[in-house]
Amino acid sequence: xxxxxxxxxxxxxxxxxxxxxxxxxxxxxxxxxxxxxxxxxxxxxxxxxxxxxxxxxxxxxxxxxxxxxxxxxxxxxxxxxxxxxxxxxxxxxxxxxxxxxxxxxxxxxxxxxxxxxxxxxxxxxxxxxxxxxxxxxxxxxxxxxxxxxxxxxxxxxxxxxxxxxxxxxxxxxxxxxxxxxxxxxxxxxxxxxxxxxxxxxxxxxxxxxxxxxxxxxxxxxxxxxxxxxxxxxxxxxxxxxxxxxxxxxxxxxxxxxxxxxxxxxxxxxxxxxxxxxxxxxxxxxxxxxxxxxxxxxxxxxxxxxxxxxxxxxxxxxxxxxxxxxxxxxxxxxxxxxxxxxxxxxxxxxxxxxxxxxxxxxxxxxxxxxxxxxxxxxxxxxxxxxxxxxxxxxxxxxxxxxxxxxxxxxxxxxxxxxxxx
Ligand code: URA
Numbered sequence: 414x415x416x417x418x419x420x421x422x423x424x425x426x427x428x429x430x431x432x433x434x435x436x437x438x439x440x441x442x443x444x445x446x447x448x449x450x451x452x453x454x455x456x457x458x459x460x461x462x463x464x465x466x467x468x469x470x471x472x473x474x475x476x477x478x479x480x481x482x483x484x485x486x487x488x489x490x491x492x493x494x495x496x497x498x499x500x501x502x503x504x505x506x507x508x509x510x511x512x513x514x515x516x517x518x519x520x521x522x523x524x525x526x527x528x529x530x531x532x533x534x535x536x537x538x539x540x541x542x543x544x545x546x547x548x549x550x551x552x553x554x555x556x557x558x559x560x561x562x563x564x565x566x567x568x569x570x571x572x573x574x575x576x577x578x579x580x581x582x583x584x585x586x587x588x589x590x591x592x593x594x595x596x597x598x599x600x601x602x603x604x605x606x607x608x609x610x611x612x613x614x615x616x617x618x619x620x621x622x623x624x625x626x627x628x629x630x631x632x633x634x635x636x637x638x639x640x641x642x643x644x645x646x647x648x649x650x651x652x653x654x655x656x657x658x659x660x661x662x663x664x665x666x667x668x669x670x671x672x673x674x675x676x677x678x679x680x681x682x683x684x685x686x687x688x689x690x691x692x693x694x695x696x697x698x699x700x701x702x703x704x705x706x707x708x709x710x711x712x713x714x715x716x717x718x719x720x721x722x723x724x725x726x727x728x729x730x731x732x733x734x735x736x737x738x739x740x741x742x743x744x745x746x747x748x749x750x751x752x753x754x755x756x757x758x759x760x761x762x763x764x765x766x767x768x769x770x771x772x773x774x775x776x777x778x779x780x781x782x783x784x785x786x787x788x789x790x791x792x793x794x795x796x797x798x799x800x801x802x803x804x805x806x807x808x809x810x811x812x813x814x815x816x817x818x819x820x821x822x823x824x825x826x827x828x829x830x831x832x833x
Pocket of ligand 1: 496576585592594
């Protein structure tokens with residue numbers, strides 16, 4: 414292991430047998446976490462070539478079980494976002510696709526740090542259960558057409574252990590490590606196709622579009638090499654997506670989208686990803702938009718929530734206290750910093766500091782302005798919600814700096830900036 418760390422430290426490529434040994438030995442406990450951490454940091458600094466990334470992904474897949482949805486009788490198409498602030502797209506997208514006859518087996522995670530987790534959001538619905546056995550998952554997929562549940566511990570266990578280390582050693586933001594982490598889980602899951610939403614900007618893991626493009630190209634290549642049809646959209650995550658950032662408030666906003674309303678950016682991205690998924694399923698002639706307007710996607714949502722023990726009609730949690738952050742001067746909103754809003758929601762209680770912590774489903778932020786909008790001094794910019802006075806103070810401190818007001822009209826940034 415020391416030889417491998419030293420090799421990577423001096424920017425030499427590791428060969429496939431070394432990578433295979435490394436992952437297997439780490440999962441068996443023969444490589445110490447501090448050694449793996451040193452190697453991961455060397456990878457962050459020196460990178461990996463295509464052959465190494467492919468070998469790493471293959472070894473991570475081989476560390477666990479592989480699933481298959483070939484018996485479903487219809488195409489199974491998955492979606493994955495690299496994570497963002499206010500990114501609740503999975504919630505309206507999965508029932509929308511189910512209502513159009515495309516099966517979506519969505520294994521999701523919990524939030525850690527400032528980016529939220531789909532399971533935390535759905536757990537604000539009273540009774541809803543994230544943990545399903547593989548048999549239960551297939552049953553919901555057959556009956557409803559779409560399922561969102563927790564990934565079992567059998568899928569790419571090497572990634573699970575490595576991700577926990579990366580999270581506490583500053584080694585998350587690396588194209589080879591993010592690509593192999595995401596794609597090992599997605600390939601092991603065994604869908605026929607995959608649409609990736611690769612985000613860039615202040616609220617994403619990778620700030621620059623060039624890095625996001627490199628990540629997208631790397632993941633698309635890994636998917637296609639494994640026989641899974643894969644495409645990626647490059648999307649802007651500089652400002653929060655939609656108005657709601659938190660858990661229960663993001664479910665509320667998703668239901669608005671399923672009812673044919675909701676913020677235009679959330680609807681635009683939901684429909685763009687739906688079109689890509691339909692194309693991969695061989696149904697590129699279908700327009701997904703009417704299913705949001707005519708209630709069929711909402712029917713699929715209700716069936717999906719009920720199938721996992723949730724009550725789609727139950728009131729969602731609301732915080733006892735809210736505070737409004739107001740504009741200090743007249744002007745035009747130059748920038749709404751997704752990272753600051755995400756960290757504010759986290760501080761307010763919507764996120765967790767350590768795996769296993771509980772989250773406050775009612776805590777979060779309503780973002781009332783978008784870049785380019787005019788405001789007057791005293792106009793509301795954000796509403797913070799929390800039940801805890803200490804958390805409220807910490808969240809408000811960050812929100813006070815999250816919107817920049819200026820005199821000029823900022824250049825507009827398209828939400829969907831590219832496709833790979
Ligand atoms: N999501 C993952 O699953 N892995 C990463 O490395 C980053 C985001």
